[in-house]
Amino acid sequence: xxxxxxxxxIGSLAKPAWRVKAYRxxxxxxxxxxxxxxxxxxxxxxxxxxxxxxxxxxxxxxEDRKAVLQWSALYAxxxxxxxxxxxxFDGEQWRSEMYEHVIRNTEGFEFxxxxxxxxxxxxxxxxxxxxxxxxxxxxxxxxxxxxxNTRKIxxxxxxxxxxxxxxxFNEYYEKKAASQARDFKQRKAxxxxxxxxxxxxxxxxxxxxxxxxxxxxxxxxxxPAATTNPSNEEMQLFVEAFNETVRGFNCTFSxxxxxxxxxxxxxxxxxxxxxxxxxxxxxNRDSTQLGTDNKVRVGYRELKIFEEQGYHGNYGLGVIDVHxxxxxxxxxxxxxxxxxxxxxxxPGRIFVSTDCGLRTRKWEVSFxxxxxxxxxxELARMTLQ
Amino acid sequence: xxxxxxxxxxxxxxxxxxxxxxxxxxxxxxxxxxxxxQEATKEVIEAxxxxxxxxxxxxxxxxxxxxxxxxxxxxxxxVGSLARWFNNNAFYRKPVILDTIRxxxxxxxxxxxxxxxxxxxxxxxxxxxxxxxAKLSENKFYKNEREVMFAYAEAIREEIKNLAEIGFxxxxxxxxxxxYNPLKxxxxxxxxxxxxxxxxxxxxxxxxxxxxxxxxxxxxxxxxEALDFPVNDLGIDMYETNVDKLKEYTFDGKGVxxxxxxxxxxxxxxxxxxxxxxxxxxxxxxxxxCDIFVCPNCDLEFLPxxxxxxxxxxxxRVAKTLKARMHAHG
Numbered sequence: 001x002x003x004x005x006x007x008x009x010i011g012s013l014a015k016p017a018w019r020v021k022a023y024r025x026x027x028x029x030x031x032x033x034x035x036x037x038x039x040x041x042x043x044x045x046x047x048x049x050x051x052x053x054x055x056x057x058x059x060x061x062x063e064d065r066k067a068v069l070q071w072s073a074l075y076a077x078x079x080x081x082x083x084x085x086x087x088x089f090d091g092e093q094w095r096s097e098m099y100e101h102v103i104r105n106t107e108g109f110e111f112x113x114x115x116x117x118x119x120x121x122x123x124x125x126x127x128x129x130x131x132x133x134x135x136x137x138x139x140x141x142x143x144x145x146x147x148x149n150t151r152k153i154x155x156x157x158x159x160x161x162x163x164x165x166x167x168x169f170n171e172y173y174e175k176k177a178a179s180q181a182r183d184f185k186q187r188k189a190x191x192x193x194x195x196x197x198x199x200x201x202x203x204x205x206x207x208x209x210x211x212x213x214x215x216x217x218x219x220x221x222x223x224p225a226a227t228t229n230p231s232n233e234e235m236q237l238f239v240e241a242f243n244e245t246v247r248g249f250n251c252t253f254s255x256x257x258x259x260x261x262x263x264x265x266x267x268x269x270x271x272x273x274x275x276x277x278x279x280x281x282x283x284n285r286d287s288t289q290l291g292t293d294n295k296v297r298v299g300y301r302e303l304k305i306f307e308e309q310g311y312h313g314n315y316g317l318g319v320i321d322v323h324x325x326x327x328x329x330x331x332x333x334x335x336x337x338x339x340x341x342x343x344x345x346x347p348g349r350i351f352v353s354t355d356c357g358l359r360t361r362k363w364e365v366s367f368x369x370x371x372x373x374x375x376x377x378e379l380a381r382m383t384l385q
Numbered sequence: 386x387x388x389x390x391x392x393x394x395x396x397x398x399x400x401x402x403x404x405x406x407x408x409x410x411x412x413x414x415x416x417x418x419x420x421x422x423q424e425a426t427k428e429v430i431e432a433x434x435x436x437x438x439x440x441x442x443x444x445x446x447x448x449x450x451x452x453x454x455x456x457x458x459x460x461x462x463x464v465g466s467l468a469r470w471f472n473n474n475a476f477y478r479k480p481v482i483l484d485t486i487r488x489x490x491x492x493x494x495x496x497x498x499x500x501x502x503x504x505x506x507x508x509x510x511x512x513x514x515x516x517x518x519a520k521l522s523e524n525k526f527y528k529n530e531r532e533v534m535f536a537y538a539e540a541i542r543e544e545i546k547n548l549a550e551i552g553f554x555x556x557x558x559x560x561x562x563x564x565y566n567p568l569k570x571x572x573x574x575x576x577x578x579x580x581x582x583x584x585x586x587x588x589x590x591x592x593x594x595x596x597x598x599x600x601x602x603x604x605x606x607x608x609x610e611a612l613d614f615p616v617n618d619l620g621i622d623m624y625e626t627n628v629d630k631l632k633e634y635t636f637d638g639k640g641v642x643x644x645x646x647x648x649x650x651x652x653x654x655x656x657x658x659x660x661x662x663x664x665x666x667x668x669x670x671x672x673x674x675c676d677i678f679v680c681p682n683c684d685l686e687f688l689p690x691x692x693x694x695x696x697x698x699x700x701x702r703v704a705k706t707l708k709a710r711m712h713a714h715g
Binding site: 169170228 | 402658
C-alpha cells in the first residue's frame with residue numbers, strides 16, 4: 001500500500017429489506033422501493049429506475065431474482081467506496097449466510113435442522129453424509145461481479161475449512177472410522193481430521209484455485225471457530241488446515257477471527273504460513289474514552305500477547321464495534337490506531353478495520369461508522385506525519 | 386439395576402423453534418409462545434415415557450442455558466454477557482455475582498411443567514453443580530471462586546429439598562467444568578476436596594437419589610477422588626474419557642451413568658457396539674451390586690429433536706437388552 005493505515009471492511013453488510021423480499025419473490029411496499037431508490041441516489045448508483053422496475057413486479061423471474069442480488073452487491077460496493085474504504089468486497093450480498101452458502105453449494109452434506117445457539121437464536125446445522133465433493137464455484141460469480149464494478153483493491157472473504165467442519169455433524173467420517181479406532185474419543189478425533197483435510201483438498205482448494213485464476217489477489221480466510229477448542233491438538237489441527245489451505249498459491253492470504261480467545265490464538269499465530277494479516281476484533285473489548293494510554297485502551301491489550309508470542313505479520317485492527325449503533329467518532333478511531341501502532345512499533349503493519357462484518361447494523365449506521373473509520377485513519381496518519 | 390435417562394436440556398422440536406423465533410421477532414404474543422412450550426413439553430415427555438426411561442424430566446425446553454434459571458432468580462446475581470459454552474458453537478449468559486447469593490423462591494419448580502410429568506413414573510431434575518456454577522460466573526463480590534461455590538451450594542440445598550418434597554426422586558448435578566480441561570492443567574487435589582464438601586453442603590439431608598454428571602472432559606482425571614463424592618451415581622462422558630484409565634478403578638458402592646449416546650454427533654450409535662462397551666466396562670469397573678445407567682454424554686440440545694428422539698430410543702433398547710441379559714445370567 002502506498003499509505004499507512006489503509007482501511008478495509010471484513011465482509012458482510014446487512015441485506016436491505018428490498019433485497020431480501022425481492023429475492024424471495026415477496027411483494028414490496030412503496031416505502032421499501034423508495035428506500036432502494038434513495039440509497040441509490042445517495043451512493044451515486046446509476047439507472048436505479050431499472051431496479052425499481054424489477055422491485056415493482058408482482059411476479060419475479062429467475063433472472064429478476066439474480067438481478068436483485070447484483071443490484072444489492074452493487075449498492076454494497078458503492079457504499080464501501082463512498083465511505084472511502086481502500087479495500088472492499090460486495091458485502092456478501094450473494095450469500096445466504098457464511099456457513100449455509102458453502103454447504104448448500106457442495107455435495108456430501110444434508111441439513112438436519114435448527115439447533116440452539118443461545119436463547120431463541122438457532123442455526124441450521126448440516127451433517128456430512130458422504131465425502132465432500134466440489135460441484136460448482138460458490139464464490140466465483142460474486143468475485144467476478146465485484147471485479148467488474150470497482151477499481152478498489154478486492155479482498156474475498158472465504159469461510160474457512162476449520163469452521164465449516166466445527167459447525168457440521170460428522171456422520172460420514174465417524175461411521176468410516178468406527179472399525180479403525182479403539183475408543184470413541186480417538187474415533188471422533190481421527191474422523192474430524194480426515195473430514196477437515198478432505199474438505200480442504202476436495203472443496204476449499206479447488207475454489208481458491210478458481211478465484212486466483214479469475215484474478216483474485218487477496219483471500220481472507222474467515223475462521224470464527226478457530227479457538228473454540230483451545231487444546232493444543234485442536235489448535236495444531238487448525239494451523240495445519242490453514243497452512244494446507246493456502247499452500248503453494250500465488251495470492252495474498254489473511255485470517256479473520258473474532259469474539260475468540262486471543263491468548264490461545266496468539267500462541268499459534270506465528271505458525272500460520274503465508275498469512276499476511278490477522279484481522280481481529282478489539283473495539284468490542286475497548287472503552288469509548290479518548291486517549292492512547294493503557295488504562296483507556298483496554299481492548300487492545302491482547303495485541304501485546306501476539307507481539308510477545310512472535311507474530312510479525314500485519315493486523316486488521318478492529319476499531320469499529322459491529323454490535324452497537326454507537327458511531328465511533330473519528331478521534332476515537334484515531335486513538336485506537338495510534339495506541340496499536342505504539343504497541344506494534346511499525347505503523348505499516350496496521351490495516352484499519354471493523355471488528356467483524358456489519359451485517360447486524362442498519363445501512364445508515366454502517367455507513368456512518370465506516371465514514372468515521374476512514375476519517376479516523378486520516379487523523380492518525382496526520383498525527384504521525 | 387440397569388436404567389436409562391436423559392442428562393440435560395432436550396432440543397426444542399421444530400414447531401417450538403418456529404414459534405420462539407417468531408416471538409423473538411415480535412410476530413407472536415407471549416400466550417402463543419407459552420402454548421407452544423406446553424405442546425412441545427408434552428411431546429418430549431411422551432417420547433421419554435414411550436422409551437420407558439427410568440426417570441422422566443420435562444425436557445427443560447424453557448431453560449435458555451443450564452445456569453439461567455439460577456442466574457435470573459437467585460438474589461445477588463445479575464445476567465451478564467454472552468460467553469461460549471465450553472467448546473461448543475453455543476453460548477450462555479454469565480451469572481454476575483454482585484452480592485450475597487440467596488435463594489428466596491422455588492426456582493426449578495417454577496420453570497418446570499410439573500403438571501405434565503406422569504404421576505406414576507419417577508421424576509428427575511437437573512441443576513448446575515456448585516463447581517461449574519462458580520467456575521462460569523463473573524465474581525464481583527466474594528473473595529474467591531471457592532466462596533462462590535459454597536454460597537451457591539448453600540442456596541441450592543433448599544432448592545433440592547423443595548424438589549424432593551414435590552416428588553422428584555432423582556437429582557442430577559451437572560458438572561462439565563470439573564472435567565473440561567483442554568489446556569491439560571493439573572487438577573489440584575485440594576480443589577477436589579472442596580468440590581466434595583460443596584456437594585455435601587448441597588445434598589445435605591436430601592432424600593433423593595443423586596448423580597454428579599460430568600461431561601466435555603475426561604472423568605478419569607478426577608479419579609480416585611470422585612469415588613468419595615457424596616452422591617449415589619457418577620456420570621461419565623464416554624466420548625471424552627480415557628477408557629483404559631477408567632478401567633483402573635472399581636466403582637464399589639457407586640452407580641455409574643455411562644454417557645454412551647453422543648449428544649454432539651448426529652450419527653446414530655450402533656447398539657451392538659454400545660452393548661459391547663458396557664460389558665467390557667462393567668467387567669472391570671463395577672462390582673455386581675453397582676447400578677448402571679445408559680445415557681447421553683451431555684444435553685441432547687446440541688441435536689435437532691428428531692435425532693435426539695432416535696438416540697433416546699437406541700438408549701432405551703440398549704438398556705432393555707442389558708436388563709434381559711442380566712436376568713438371564715441370574
